[in-house]
Amino acid sequence: MKRILVLLLAAAFVHALERGRDYEKDKVCKELSNLGKDDFASLSMVLYSRKFPSGTFEQVSHLVKEVVSLTEACCAEEADPDCYDNRTSALSAKSCESDAPFPVHPGTPECCTQEGLERKLCMASLKHQPQEFPTYVEPTNDEICEAFRKDPKGFANQFMYEYSINYGQAPLPLLVGYTKSYLSMVGSCCTSSSPTVCFLKERLQIKHLSLLTIMSNRICSQYAAYGKEKSRLSQVIKLAQKVPTADLEDVLPLAEDITAILSKCCESTAEDCMAKELPEHTVKICDNLSMKNSKFNDCCQEKTPMDIFMCTYFTPAAQPPELPEAELPTNKDVCGNGNTKAMDKSLN
Template sequence: MKGVIFLLLTVSLSYAEHRGRAYQRDNICKEFNMLGKDKFSSLAVIMNSRKYSNATFEEIGHLVKDIVSLAETCCAKGAASDCYDKGASAMSVKSCDAKSPFPKHPGTESCCTAHKGLERKLCLADLKQPPKEFPTYVEPSNEELCEAFKKNPQVFASRFLYDYSSNYAQAPFLVTLNSTENYLKMITACCTAKRPSVCFLRQRLQRKLLHLLTVMSNRLCSRYSSYGEEKFKFSALIIFGQKVPSAEFKDIMPIVEQASQVLAKCCSSLTDDCMESELSVHMQQVCKKLSSKDSRVAGCCKKSHIDTLHCLHSLPAAEPIKLPKLQWPTNDQLCKKGNNQEHDKYSFELARRNTKLPEVFVDKLHGAALEVVKGCCSSEDSNACLDKKRPPLREEISKYLTEANELCGDYNKYPFTEFKERLSKVLSRRAPKLAPTKLDELVEQQASLASTCCITNAPPVYCKEKINKGMGSTCTQEPCLLQ
């Protein structure tokens, strides 16, 4: 496995090789000769599909073909000492061609115009596409799988590695590698078995936990990567608060801190069992803290640790419970120096009382309100500023919660056609002077927002943009959280 780890690092710099050219070439050749062309090629497909997760299969194929060809040519006996260096340079030039068949990336043009030689290679090697927020891989039927496999096993394997790796690009590399190897072994065994259906049933049961580990670690690491450490912790805090509103801030915060530590340690880890073992410990902590708070959590905790994680992740938000009236933090609490958790605590309490409002909407509210508070806390007279801003801010929060809850509540309650009809009436009542064409545009905008973001575990990056565009079109006063 150490060879695989080194390959991960070397292939990613296959056309940005530097820091001791002969040493780098020799090590790549060592790995190529040890693994063989087919294994080397498969790992190159996995790594580049993860790195360029929005690239087409054909684009990944062109890149891998050139990577493998470079290694095959320059690792052969008698190859010139500068073969690899020249080949890597040729690949960087090819990347900069307007008609390049390699994966497209917004930063490519910048690398190609601003840099030359080694710097260009390094710049190109650092490019990485953002992960997919919407998985596109749908597994074919057993019959379709076996038909494609028997037609061309090599093409089938490459296509599967591309599909699976690009869809789970944020899962730890070795988790993805283990899962893909396991899957292809299943295909080979079952598509040549006398009773394929029985074989597939048995094999899928055996690989269930490995696939779940891939799916769940990808979801968690994607959110961690998209949000960053602090915002991830806030997001997890809100989600837990909405699923287990009977739990208090002090119950949830240690769990959130631990989850962040696990992902910081394991998402980029090249250790075989980091994610699995650390998540197991984390689930024990979650179950210990929250099982007594909610019967649904207790039910999830009766499963194995990865099944427990998937079960908890899939839980819908709880029904609201009776809680004391929410108190607005004092000026001193809001402007307290150091590790001030009052902002997070207030949003957590809002979420506990608005359990059906998806976390992405709470995040938008939290960020907008925090900007207002920070502006006051950095002013000459923070108390006067906060006293002035508090009434309109509370009014805006109330308005935002009403509109967002109404949008998501109606979306989840009514058929889509009826939902749009109700939405049109609500928006025309809210803004009676809107022109018909503008109203229709606004209805479509908010309907699209609801269909994507009024769901559990909504995609954070995509929904942030959608909420910014879809909410607040009728907002007129300052401070305006909805814009």
């Protein structure tokens, strides 16, 4: 875990490197020294894969190779003082070439009309839209071990790329943590005398982290698409549909709580943000809704907070009860500045 924390500290510095500001060179070099070349390259693969999920493995690999080479060369003791600025400028210029081997972005031509630091900043701001639906399918144990034994480093890079482009909306600490845990499992089990037994045991060990990463990617993707207020309204609607017998006073605090968690954790570099906040949220779900709905009551009997959260999340909408016709809010109620109470009430 300590190594993961160091990796996370490096995340900002990889982006700093893209920008090519000389005063950030010392930070980048310090992190390269702390991580070592291999871990720095691994982190770069995760970062650039999640940043450019539409890029091919070859394109992302080329970019990572350039970034690692640049960092290694310019952080050497004998490096020219202008190495950092010159190499980052050369990298942005190479990105503007028609046959550049890096991920393609429609905003690149506009960035290339600028010069110097402005071009670097423009390039650094480019990123692809995340994949709408994960398509990653894990190979069989035999396929995994065959690829690993043939080329351990190549297998690791390919896995980090594929997993990161599919689950890139998960918080970076979870993504880094899971990919490292998974590759550690593969390294242990593919050299074990009983790979099948090893994989069964190790998968149980990382099951929680896997589920947390996958669910975080799903809910953070929705939050990124909707924004804070629409996300909050969406949560109110979903809970009201799943537990139509609940009162607004039961549903609204839960919607506000999960929205606050997403706002806090989706872009956080804190290692335990989701792992700490989601279990606390499930306690509130069970306190507010388990006695209002039999399906939620069943969910709250699950063994772990992650299982409870997944159960309630995937619970379908209930058959709505027969109720008297609702009194709709007036235009004035709905359109008043900052007045969300009438809207919340009408959704419940």
